[in-house]
Amino acid sequence: MKTLQIAVGIIRNPQDEIFVTRRAADVHMANRLEFPGGKIEPLETPEQALARELREEVGITPLEISLFEKLEYQFPDRHLTLWFWLVERWEGEPWGREGQPGQWIAQRALDAEAFPPANKPVINRLMAGQSATG
Ligand SMILES: Nc1nc2c([nH]c(=O)n2[C@H]2C[C@H](O)[C@@H](COP(=O)(O)OP(=O)(O)OP(=O)(O)O)O2)c(=O)[nH]1
Numbered sequence: 602m603k604t605l606q607i608a609v610g611i612i613r614n615p616q617d618e619i620f621v622t623r624r625a626a627d628v629h630m631a632n633r634l635e636f637p638g639g640k641i642e643p644l645e646t647p648e649q650a651l652a653r654e655l656r657e658e659v660g661i662t663p664l665e666i667s668l669f670e671k672l673e674y675q676f677p678d679r680h681l682t683l684w685f686w687l688v689e690r691w692e693g694e695p696w697g698r699e700g701q702p703g704q705w706i707a708q709r710a711l712d713a714e715a716f717p718p719a720n721k722p723v724i725n726r727l728m729a730g731q732s733a734t735g
């Protein structure tokens with residue numbers, strides 16, 4: 602059984618909109634919406650992984666981050682530890698650098714069903730209008 606550590610960014614603007622991208626058709630959780638991010642590499646901290654993934658996938662540099670939620674999720678074929686970072690200050694303008702479609706969605710209009718099942722508690726907290734716990 603694969604066990605993976607994942608760092609993702611909840612990029613939220615002052616209008617309470619969140620930048621989400623759509624996963625490719627040929628990967629785990631194909632076609633789902635996602636928070637940009639990916640696997641934490643050996644020797645990387647979760648913060649370093651987040652910064653690298655956001656640079657690679659959406660072309661921004663996070664300037665201020667706070668841990669919004671850390672959770673474990675068991676998929677049929679893999680176990681994930683997911684670090685969800687809230688990113689409210691960054692440099693650059695996010696876009697789908699790897700060809701993946703990206704969009705801003707109002708926090709309260711997020712649809713948990715469109716994301717991987719592991720995201721559900723996070724989407725629910727965001728829809729309730731909650732911010733970081735620090
Ligand atoms: N990026 C992202 N991945 C998520 C979310 N929710 C969720 O369950 N996942 C899962 C799907 C994948 O199994 C894993 C993330 O891996 P990834 O495919 O983004 O990894 P990566 O960017 O390093 O990709 P690669 O270079 O290995 O192809 O976490 C989410 O909101 N964002």
Ligand SMILES: [Mg+2]
Pocket residue numbers: 637638639640658
């Ligand atoms: Mg990724």
